[in-house]
Amino acid sequence: MLNQREIQVLATLIGIFLQTGQPVGSRIVSKKSRLGLSSASIRNIMADLTEKGYLHQPHTSAGRIPTAKGLKFYLSKVYAPAPLTSEEKDQIILTLRQNMPDLEKTLSSASKILSSVSRQVSLVLSPQKKLSHWKSIEFMYIKPGLVLSILILEENLIQNKLIKVNKDITKEDLIKFSNFLNEKFKGLPLYIVRQKIIEEMKSAQAKFENLYQQAMKVAKEAFEDSNRQLYVEGTTHILSKDQMKNINTMKELFHFLEEKSRLLEILDKTIEEGLNILIGSEDLENLGDYSVISSPYAFKEGTQGVVSVIGPMHMDYTYIIPRVDLISKVLTKIFQEFY
Structure with a gap:
């Protein structure tokens, strides 16, 4: 259980980390937080948060970064979504609707929209017959x-x-x-x-x-399901200057995207959980520096698919989560009208 000071220090540190992707030191947390505490006091609180598993110190001389546990706490207790403007909502709905009733074009369009707005890799999985036994x-x-x-x-x-x-x-x-x-x-x-x-x-x-x-x-x-399509967009974002800092994890992500069975395994699990966030090595084997944000869409008879974004752990959750959520809801609405 965290006290209010710890929550505020954690929230401030994660906010800075999500902007920079770099370890965060006590001095900048002291300046950014409204606690009025010295750098030394902040450092002690950060040490406590590290001991409790919410932060990690990558190098002895470096600042801290959040762990999967810390990010999950932040997203469940502190995170506030960046709402879409009415113009943005209307444009997404119009773009998706104009491809109906062509299912493939609509799903491909959804993936392109997600990649464009998130500036990350998007994955849209075509439906499976969930109720088949x-x-x-x-x-x-x-x-x-x-x-x-x-x-x-x-x-x-x-x-x-x-x-x-x-x-x-x-x-x-x-x-x-x-x-x-x-x-x-x-x-x-x-x-x-x-x-x-x-x-x-x-x-x-x-x-x-x-x-x-x-x-x-x-x-x-x-069970290698060749009938289900996976619409992947935005792989060029992996080659951004920010993500190329760690070539090994970047290679692992490319390898991950090539394994359809592994992608199906992860995305199928999220179908039952609604809007879902998988973070780091706690949820993603061999992808400790990445997170997956996903949300299912559904047809009337129970057939379901998934829309998702995969990106670095410091991606902009505040901005991306509500857009993944909206696109899944729009797909559900229009598919249930047409099918």
């Missing part, structure tokens, strides 16, 4: 190294996909795979199955039987 899966042997997966849903839908497998996998193996997977996943929503497959693939160790490992790998291939 697994009934059964079968694998048909085509030739060595190639299998047809036949996924049957409880809603009487069928999804077929050709997948590449190890050439030593036999017809008998495929029967074992389907029996194993059907027993494990029957009746579960597809978005839960996808998450479970990815999680269990990550945790698979040598202790698991070879059958288990191979079955999960084949199931993961079957």
Whole structure:
């Protein structure tokens, strides 16, 4: 629990950090805050906040930067959104509406708008049938190294996909795979199955039987959802002078954007949570210097997709969050009118 002095020091420090992206020292916090405290007093409070996990000191001689915990506290307790002007709202609505009823053009336009207003990378994920449930899966042997997966849903839908497998996998193996997977996943929503497959693939160790490992790998291939489109805009923003200061994290972000399955995993999780903010290594594996702001949009029958922005931890949340929120709401409104 933070006292008022700690909250004000934390809020002041984070406000400066979001503007500069650099570690913040006690002297500037003393000048910017309205507490009337000396630099030494501010330094002691910053030390307490560091001990409590809200701040981090990257180098011994440097100032402090907020941790994911500190930023989450700020966004939940202190943050005040920068409202859109009526002109800005009208322009966004007009731009999105003029592409209807073309779904692809509308989603592509939404991604372009998000990237333009945020000056970050935008990701807009096309809808998934959220309510579809697994009934059964079968694998048909085509030739060595190639299998047809036949996924049957409880809603009487069928999804077929050709997948590449190890050439030593036999017809008998495929029967074992389907029996194993059907027993494990029957009746579960597809978005839960996808998450479970990815999680269990990550945790698979040598202790698991070879059958288990191979079955999960084949199931993961079957669930690579090529029918869902991901509209990515603004990758040039990654090359900005500000973000190029850390080449390694920049490379990791480019690699992340190339992995559709990983993007689907993260964005699908946010569908159930409404407007959502994932911050740093606490939420994003291997992306400790970045954050994702996302919000779902929905059709009448429950089909959902996601609009999101990914950028450095010091991006302008105050400005970006209400714009992500508005675009998701506008998409929901117009999709429910047209579909």
